[in-house]
Amino acid sequence: MTRSEQREHAFLMLFRTCFHEEEDLVEQNDLYLDEIERELVEERMPLIKETETQFIIHEVENTRHHLAQIDQAIEEKAKGWKLDRIGRVELTILRLAIYEILFEDSIPAGVSINEAVELAKKYGQDESGAFINGILATFAK
Numbered sequence: 001m002t003r004s005e006q007r008e009h010a011f012l013m014l015f016r017t018c019f020h021e022e023e024d025l026v027e028q029n030d031l032y033l034d035e036i037e038r039e040l041v042e043e044r045m046p047l048i049k050e051t052e053t054q055f056i057i058h059e060v061e062n063t064r065h066h067l068a069q070i071d072q073a074i075e076e077k078a079k080g081w082k083l084d085r086i087g088r089v090e091l092t093i094l095r096l097a098i099y100e101i102l103f104e105d106s107i108p109a110g111v112s113i114n115e116a117v118e119l120a121k122k123y124g125q126d127e128s129g130a131f132i133n134g135i136l137a138t139f140a141k
Helices: 003-019 022-042 050-065 067-077 088-103 109-123 128-137
Strands: none
Touching: 003 022, 003 050, 003 088, 003 109, 022 050, 050 067, 050 088, 067 088, 088 109, 088 128, 109 128
C-alpha cells in the first residue's frame, strides 16, 4: 500500500470521527481496519502490513490529539471562514494536512499539500481542491 493510500485511509478513518462519540472511536477504528482487510482479501490483494496500519492510526490519533491547535490555526489562516462553515470533508482534509505540516517534520509540507488537494478532488465538491490549496498554501510560507 502506498503512502498516499495510507493517508487516504487515515482521512477516511478521521472523517468517521465526525459521526461517532469519543467512546466509540476505538471500536470504529477497528471496524474500519477490518473492512480494509476484507476488501483486500476479496480483491486478492496483499494484506495491509503492520507498519501501514501503524501509520494510519498514528495519523488519526495524533491529528485528534492536536485538534484544538489545528482548529485554531485553521481559523487564523482561513480568513472569513469559521469552522462550522467548512464542509466536513474539507475540514477533515485540512486537519490531517495541517497536522502533518505542523507536527510531522519527516513529511515535507509540499507533499502534505499535494496529497490534501488530491483527496479534496476525490472526496470534496468541485471547488474543494482550490479551497484546500489556498488555505494550506498559507501554512507553507
